[in-house]
Amino acid sequence: MNEILKDIEAHIKRIENDSKKSSIGTIISVADGVARVSGLREAMYNEMIAFEGGVYGIALNLGEDEVSCVLMGDVSHIKEGQTAQTTGKLLSVPVGMGLLGRVVDVLGNPLDGKGAIESVATYPVEKIAPGILPRKSVDQPLQTGILAVDSMIPIGRGQRELIIGDRGTGKTSVAIDTIINQARLNEEGKNKPDFRPVYSIYVAIGQKNSKIARTIQLLEEKNALKYTIVVAASAAENASSLYIAPYAGCAMGEWFMENGMDALIVYDDLSKHAAAYRQISLILKRPSGREAYPGDVFYLHSRLLERAARLNKENGGGSLTALPIIETQAGDISAYIPTNVISITDGQIFLETDLFNQGVRPAIAVGVSVSRVGSAAQLKALKQVSSTLKGEYSQYKELAAFAQFGSDLDARTKEIIGRGDRLVELLKQNNNSPLSLGMEIAILYAYQNNFLDDIPVKKIMEAVQSFKNYFEARFAGLLEDVVANKMLSDELKSKLGGACAEWRKSFN
Numbered sequence: 001m002n003e004i005l006k007d008i009e010a011h012i013k014r015i016e017n018d019s020k021k022s023s024i025g026t027i028i029s030v031a032d033g034v035a036r037v038s039g040l041r042e043a044m045y046n047e048m049i050a051f052e053g054g055v056y057g058i059a060l061n062l063g064e065d066e067v068s069c070v071l072m073g074d075v076s077h078i079k080e081g082q083t084a085q086t087t088g089k090l091l092s093v094p095v096g097m098g099l100l101g102r103v104v105d106v107l108g109n110p111l112d113g114k115g116a117i118e119s120v121a122t123y124p125v126e127k128i129a130p131g132i133l134p135r136k137s138v139d140q141p142l143q144t145g146i147l148a149v150d151s152m153i154p155i156g157r158g159q160r161e162l163i164i165g166d167r168g169t170g171k172t173s174v175a176i177d178t179i180i181n182q183a184r185l186n187e188e189g190k191n192k193p194d195f196r197p198v199y200s201i202y203v204a205i206g207q208k209n210s211k212i213a214r215t216i217q218l219l220e221e222k223n224a225l226k227y228t229i230v231v232a233a234s235a236a237e238n239a240s241s242l243y244i245a246p247y248a249g250c251a252m253g254e255w256f257m258e259n260g261m262d263a264l265i266v267y268d269d270l271s272k273h274a275a276a277y278r279q280i281s282l283i284l285k286r287p288s289g290r291e292a293y294p295g296d297v298f299y300l301h302s303r304l305l306e307r308a309a310r311l312n313k314e315n316g317g318g319s320l321t322a323l324p325i326i327e328t329q330a331g332d333i334s335a336y337i338p339t340n341v342i343s344i345t346d347g348q349i350f351l352e353t354d355l356f357n358q359g360v361r362p363a364i365a366v367g368v369s370v371s372r373v374g375s376a377a378q379l380k381a382l383k384q385v386s387s388t389l390k391g392e393y394s395q396y397k398e399l400a401a402f403a404q405f406g407s408d409l410d411a412r413t414k415e416i417i418g419r420g421d422r423l424v425e426l427l428k429q430n431n432n433s434p435l436s437l438g439m440e441i442a443i444l445y446a447y448q449n450n451f452l453d454d455i456p457v458k459k460i461m462e463a464v465q466s467f468k469n470y471f472e473a474r475f476a477g478l479l480e481d482v483v484a485n486k487m488l489s490d491e492l493k494s495k496l497g498g499a500c501a502e503w504r505k506s507f508n
């Protein structure tokens with residue numbers, strides 16, 4: 001790690017020295033946000049090139065006689081014949097605590113009118129991911145506050161979990177709820193010793209400005225913005241900004257990780273990122289491959305997602321958890337970009353339009369959603385009440401599909417279907433309403449111990465609401481004990497059982 005950093009530093013020094021003889025070139029042509037410049041002999045790959053009027057470009061194609069730069073920001077005044085100059089700097093962004101609570105563009109410039117950004121350093125947006133040695137496997141949970149996720153698709157700090165689904169299936173909501181839950185936990189844990197806060201970075205790529213504004217407003221309302229950095233590259237911006245955005249956000253997240261802290265980054269979404277890269281590549285006349293994407297689009301995403309990691313103690317023990325989002329067309333997860341990103345991540349949360357329209361929200365297709373590493377980090381107590389859920393759910397789905405054709409079912413089948421119907425209801429959860437870990441355990445305990453079996457399916461959601469109110473009012477201490485004890489001892493089980501029975505009497 002340090003060696004890599006040293007290498008990079010040395011590299012930058014060398015370039016800085018070289019750039020004293022910084023070269024000045026002339027624009028040969030500008031089209032589609034790409035400037036071809038002659039005379040930039042010293043330019044290096046990914047270097048920032050300064051154009052007139054404070055516009056920057058990135059050198060992407062280095063030819064013998066000319067350099068092609070993709071331009072960022074407002075480029076309407078950039079014309080043929082103007083000069084361009086090498087800066088000797090790799091494209092880099094400001095990093096540090098001062099970015100929390102801020103909305104910035106892909107270069108880290110403020111977009112929120114709250115004044116200058118206080119940064120402690122700048123980090124290059126492209127960096128080599130930590131190798132195998134400084135890493136450690138995930139062993140700390142990242143609580144999303146979403147019952148279905150935390151119980152059946154648990155995520156660990158340092159993991160990469162893909163959120164995938166068609167348009168409007170609640171992808172952004174799952175990610176934003178996770179950010180909101182981190183903020184809630186940060187507030188709660190503020191004064192506790194050994195508490196490790198999670199800072200979030202939300203990278204909006206190619207979304208409408210109105211949508212981004214709504215997300216920011218929501219984060220603010222939920223008191224989560226102060227723990228979050230928003231990097232915005234809206235649909236109105238040119239392809240190069242969209243292309244840089246995730247790397248810029250990643251660099252900001254890496255700073256937390258490298259300084260021993262935990263961070264969470266959301267890339268919303270990488271489909272639009274891939275499309276922006278395809279556009280750039282076509283303009284740069286690079287050959288295109290499958291679905292017209294350039295051949296290195298896989299590498300583009302893998303080198304980004306590999307930068308999420310959990311570092312070992314010797315390297316500070318920090319982590320960066322990544323939640324990339326991919327939009328599918330008609331649920332097709334076998335298209336090029338979806339398969340790529342599925343293969344790069346440690347699992348996926350698959351959201352389905354049908355479920356969403358049936359009112360099953362979050363619309364998680366449990367059968368095809370997995371987390372390959374997170375269960376190692378799941379709290380024992382939660383595992384005790386949820387380890388059989390996924391199996392029960394799939395068994396129920398199979399039988400339910402079968403049962404719609406026949407009328408006389410045996411008692412066992414009826415029982416499984418009855419419990420499955422209740423489980424589906426139980427897992428319905430509005431967005432922006434994360435559950436505490438203790439509450440998640442208690443609800444699942446009640447389900448597993450048959451306290452909900454005699455409640456009509458239609459009334460389950462109401463029952464869960466009543467359960468939450470009841471437990472919050474009377475058993476908050478017990479829920480805290482359960483979490484503090486990390487596992488359900490016989491004593492805690494019997495206390496929980498007693499509490500559930502008491503609640504059950506109150507609800508009818």
Ligand code: ATP
Nearest residue numbers: 166167168169170171172173174361362429430431
């Ligand atoms: P897009 O493809 O447009 O980015 P998306 O997949 O990110 O959409 P969201 O924007 O998160 O989806 O959600 C779509 C709509 O569904 C929003 O109006 C949101 O409020 C609503 N929604 C999302 N999750 C839930 C939920 N759990 N309960 C109720 N409504 C929800």
Ligand code: MG
Nearest residue numbers: 171172173268
């Ligand atoms: Mg969205």
